[in-house]
Amino acid sequence: MTPDAAWKLSPTLSLVTVQGQWIIEDPRRGSHRLLNTRPPWLLALLTMLAQRDEASWSELTASAVGQGVPPDRADACIRSLAKAHLIVPAGTHAPSRDASALRDHQWALASERMDYTDESAIADDIALMYRYAESSPPPAPCWEPETESDSIMLPHPMLDHGDRPLVDLGRLLYFTNAILGDTSIGPLPRSRRVPPSHGASHPFDLSLHTARPSAGGSTAHYGYDPSAHALVRLKAETATPMPVAPQSDVLSVHAALERVQWRYRTSTAYPTLFLDLGHLVETLFQVAETLGWDVLEIPHADEPVLDSRLPGLGPVFARFALSPSSEGVAQ
Structure with missing residues (x-):
């Protein structure tokens, strides 16, 4: 002062x-x-x-x-x-104070929480979703890449053994956002993943900017397919920053706005987004610490670009530089 x-x-x-x-x-x-x-x-x-x-x-x-x-x-x-x-x-x-990101925080503070311990509230909520589905089909529970996109299958942390390329990166992405199983809430398809999520909404998708030789050699931008546990090459060129170091990756967290807003058509969507962002980021840091990786948050624009140029991926809510330990550099 x-x-x-x-x-x-x-x-x-x-x-x-x-x-x-x-x-x-x-x-x-x-x-x-x-x-x-x-x-x-x-x-x-x-x-x-x-x-x-x-x-x-x-x-x-x-x-x-x-x-x-x-x-x-x-x-x-x-x-x-x-x-x-x-x-x-x-x-x-x-x-x-009128910037969109701050207004999102304001809505999150002001939004009234629904009591999901009340069975009648749950029944009314599911009935409401069936009415939603009559006018617009519910969205898929995760990002769906274009069928003709090139992909790199990542090693599964439990099913694949031995020293394989991208094994640590595969573990990081799997435990941060991979789909473990399918579920549904009324007419709405949902997924079960490692990090918790309010209403199993999991409203975030991941993309990765990397120059790893084992990920194709040249610097490229990939979307993470949580259903197939694979990196899918993105065709569109974007303004995503280059990796901050030769052995670093840039992981972007994209908000699936349509997915969360189909379910929560009031200001309830705002606390859901920020609650689940906290779940995902905390899981990312915990897994990275277990692997011996460093995670550094990268500042990005205050107001996300809502018309993202990435196919099927929404605006970036958070971005991180991932640096593997010396033992993981060869991965």
């Missing part, structure tokens, strides 16, 4: 009034709080910052003192605002 610097309101902060109650909301931090009291010094300070691009620390404390805060407590009051990230250094760069 640097009191000598200029400060501004957090760009992701908003004040919302609901039925006469004021709420401070910051979807970037995944939080909102109720303003039980609205001291005049705080309202005056927020108003000043809303009207200006920035203010110095001394101007902030002077504003508080001018509204009745004791001079020996003004500094502590402003520090509390900085600690709560209500004010940030003027040089802080962050997306607008």
Whole structure:
């Protein structure tokens, strides 16, 4: 914290009034709080910052003192605002509070959860899906590659033995997202996989950018077919980044928006996406740690491109650089 610097309101902060109650909301931090009291010094300070691009620390404390805060407590009051990230250094760069990714977080916070322990709620839910199916066929439970695409079968971690090419990569992808069996919820086909999923939705597909000799030699982009446990060569050229090192892979996590939105046609889709993303990413890190691999998250654009140019794959929600250990480099 640097009191000598200029400060501004957090760009992701908003004040919302609901039925006469004021709420401070910051979807970037995944939080909102109720303003039980609205001291005049705080309202005056927020108003000043809303009207200006920035203010110095001394101007902030002077504003508080001018509204009745004791001079020996003004500094502590402003520090509390900085600690709560209500004010940030003027040089802080962050997306607008109206950016789509932050609005997704906002919906996730505000969405009411359905009680799936209630048998009548489950019956009503399944009946609703049958009505959905009358107007539009339910989507497949996973990414389905084009039939003529070239593919590389990956070693199965339990069925294949011995030192085989891509054995560690096969284990990583298998335990992160492979299909173990088929199931259904009413008319909706679903799959059983290693990571847990809300309603067995598994709303994410994986693609891999690699230059491994055992994966074809030249740098190429593959989709992971979780049903066949195979890498399928993607024909479309995309803006996916190159591997960060010769022995690294770039793994992208794509949201299957149609798959999750067919099932959840309200804001319930948002917490489902983020809950399942956490399941998948945590599983990825655990498997990588077991294999001795390093996983590094790669920053990507704040607002995903909803019209993905990859055939059948949705926008990227997360991206990771995978680096095998020295024992796995030869794989």
